[in-house]
Amino acid sequence: MKLEGGVWKYGDDVDTDVIIPARYLNTSDPAELAKHCLEDLDSEFTEKMSPGDIIVAGDNFGCGSSREHAPLAIKAAGVSCIIANSFARIFYRNSINIGLPILESEDAVSSISEGDKISVDLDQGLIKNLSKDEEYQARPFPEFMQELIASGGLIKYLQEKVNKNG
Amino acid sequence: MGMTMVEKILAAHAGRESLEPGEIVNAKLDLVLGNDITTPVAIEEFEKIGVEKVFDKDKIALVPDHFTPNKDINSAGQTKSIREFAAEMEITNYFEIGEMGIEHCLLPEQGLVKPGQIIIGADSHTCTYGAFGALGTGVGSTDMAAGMATGEAWFKVPETMKFVFSGELQPWVSGKDLILHTIGDIGVDGALYRAMEFSGEVIDKLSMADRMTISNMAIEAGGKCGLIAPDEKTFKYLEGRVDDDYQVYKSDEDANCYDVIEYDVSKLEPQVAFPHSPENTRPISQVGQVPIDQVVIGSCTNGRLKDIREAAEVLKGKKKAPHVRLLIFPGTQEIYKQAMHEGLVEILIDAGAAVSTPTCGPCLGGHMGVLAAGEKAISTTNRNFVGRMGHPDSEVYLSNPAVAAASAITGKIVSPEEVV
Numbered sequence: 001m002k003l004e005g006g007v008w009k010y011g012d013d014v015d016t017d018v019i020i021p022a023r024y025l026n027t028s029d030p031a032e033l034a035k036h037c038l039e040d041l042d043s044e045f046t047e048k049m050s051p052g053d054i055i056v057a058g059d060n061f062g063c064g065s066s067r068e069h070a071p072l073a074i075k076a077a078g079v080s081c082i083i084a085n086s087f088a089r090i091f092y093r094n095s096i097n098i099g100l101p102i103l104e105s106e107d108a109v110s111s112i113s114e115g116d117k118i119s120v121d122l123d124q125g126l127i128k129n130l131s132k133d134e135e136y137q138a139r140p141f142p143e144f145m146q147e148l149i150a151s152g153g154l155i156k157y158l159q160e161k162v163n164k165n166g
Numbered sequence: 167m168g169m170t171m172v173e174k175i176l177a178a179h180a181g182r183e184s185l186e187p188g189e190i191v192n193a194k195l196d197l198v199l200g201n202d203i204t205t206p207v208a209i210e211e212f213e214k215i216g217v218e219k220v221f222d223k224d225k226i227a228l229v230p231d232h233f234t235p236n237k238d239i240n241s242a243g244q245t246k247s248i249r250e251f252a253a254e255m256e257i258t259n260y261f262e263i264g265e266m267g268i269e270h271c272l273l274p275e276q277g278l279v280k281p282g283q284i285i286i287g288a289d290s291h292t293c294t295y296g297a298f299g300a301l302g303t304g305v306g307s308t309d310m311a312a313g314m315a316t317g318e319a320w321f322k323v324p325e326t327m328k329f330v331f332s333g334e335l336q337p338w339v340s341g342k343d344l345i346l347h348t349i350g351d352i353g354v355d356g357a358l359y360r361a362m363e364f365s366g367e368v369i370d371k372l373s374m375a376d377r378m379t380i381s382n383m384a385i386e387a388g389g390k391c392g393l394i395a396p397d398e399k400t401f402k403y404l405e406g407r408v409d410d411d412y413q414v415y416k417s418d419e420d421a422n423c424y425d426v427i428e429y430d431v432s433k434l435e436p437q438v439a440f441p442h443s444p445e446n447t448r449p450i451s452q453v454g455q456v457p458i459d460q461v462v463i464g465s466c467t468n469g470r471l472k473d474i475r476e477a478a479e480v481l482k483g484k485k486k487a488p489h490v491r492l493l494i495f496p497g498t499q500e501i502y503k504q505a506m507h508e509g510l511v512e513i514l515i516d517a518g519a520a521v522s523t524p525t526c527g528p529c530l531g532g533h534m535g536v537l538a539a540g541e542k543a544i545s546t547t548n549r550n551f552v553g554r555m556g557h558p559d560s561e562v563y564l565s566n567p568a569v570a571a572a573s574a575i576t577g578k579i580v581s582p583e584e585v586v
Binding site for chain 2: 012013015017018021022023025026027028040041059060063064065066067068069071072086088089090093094097098142144145153154155158159162163
């Protein structure tokens with residue numbers, strides 16, 4: 001799958017409380033959560049971003065709470081992919097489980113600037129910076145995770161298993 | 167080559183003799199936990215999988231504790247969906263208001279946590295169970311749904327980082343200070359993807375309450391779990407709560423570790439984590455003048471009887487500063503009852519505290535003590551991110567219960583030594 005979008009860039013340790021504050025967690029409706037995506041980090045994010053845009057961030061993206069509402073809010077807001085140096089482990093699992101594309105690449109994070117246009121080939125883990133005419137390679141996923149991603153997330157992966165067994 | 171504790175636990179649950187860090191294994195689960203924020207999403211995902219029943223109605227724990235007693239109509243709808251799901255699936259360990267507690271205080275008390283188990287919880291502080299030598303780890307709602315359906319989950323075998331504490335603790339220094347000091351040292355991603363293992367003479371002497379506080383905050387350093395090898399204290403806590411059909415795993419001497427970090431904590435002072443990260447720690451002597459509007463004592467980190475006792479010891483015969491709101495949250499009904507029995511609740515109320523029914527409440531800015539713009543709180547909870555306890559322009563300082571209680575008296579952050 002190929003994605004293309006403009007870049008919004010953030011720093012290290014973006015936590016799940018700023019991605020979706022707990023004051024909005026009395027619902028799990030993705031459309032409602034999307035309205036408040038990144039609100040306490042960048043209050044104008046949902047107004048200025050366009051569907052398909054890509055978040056690029058530093059270390060430990062998504063640290064803190066286990067709330068799946070965080071990747072759900074980002075996905076429902078229309079963000080197509082997150083590229084970071086590293087992800088907090090629960091956020092990492094959650095993103096793969098719900099089918100939100102994430103990639104780890106220090107090269108990409110250090111070279112990409114806010115506003116750059118980039119394209120991402122998820123199958124190859126290849127990131128192209130269309131504004132700067134550069135290419136970066138993301139760390140490959142372990143085989144099992146590639147299967148999960150190819151299925152479209154954990155639930156679809158399990159549905160396939162349930163159907164197969166009968 | 168020997169194996170680490172986490173490798174042994176994962177191997178035993180994956181039907182393997184041995185395994186290596188980095189491998190991905192499918193492991194059997196002993197318990198699957200969810201709360202009122204994460205469970206509604208898990209129920210929706212569970213229903214998509216296509217199975218009729220949960221894998222084992224005795225191995226699921228549902229604890230509505232975050233926004234309960236229901237803070238608004240939407241939250242009431244969320245807990246209603248859990249209540250109905252629990253009834254439909256005949257889930258044994260569903261805890262209603264009046265019988266409940268903050269999940270990570272409640273489950274050990276209820277005998278649902280045993281050494282050697284694997285417990286996944288749709289709550290990041292599930293790592294608390296590491297204090298019992300159990301692999302407790304936080305996951306999201308979809309993993310919880312899959313766990314409820316299949317009784318299994320995938321795990322990447324983590325590398326282990328050992329933390330060895332030596333020395334003699336100073337007065338008013340407790341488990342909270344050891345873990346804040348550790349996070350201050352290694353940073354909020356210092357143990358990312360790894361298992362943390364805590365040991366040494368200091369850990370040996372600590373109460374189970376303090377050990378739970380330490381394991382609880384492993385996630386604040388990015389850790390997958392925060393393990394402490396079971397010992398006589400662990401077994402004593404478990405006596406009468408669980409059958410003795412559990413396995414005790416300890417790391418082998420020659421097991422391969424990513425790192426071993428040793429701390430001599432003889433001179434360690436009480437620690438305070440400044441906004442807006444648990445890694446921004448300072449010793450109490452270097453805090454300076456920080457006036458506060460609110461004090462929160464409780465949570466899955468510090469809501470146990472020992473914590474309430476410590477707060478009461480500091481507050482006994484004293485009054486909070488007039489402008490300060492002092493909020494105390496015993497972790498479970500049992501802790502609340504025991505605190506009443508020991509006369510602690512009366513001491514706290516006489517000091518001007520509001521003593522609440524158990525709830526996560528203000529820890530995550532849910533209810534029961536949300537901060538306005540510009541307000542500052544000192545809190546025994548686990549996170550001080552932007553907006554964590556309310557308005558994005560409010561501030562949270564993290565400390566142990568004695569420091570929080572002392573600060574309530576003076577209206578600014580101080581050491582207990584200044585008031586006792």
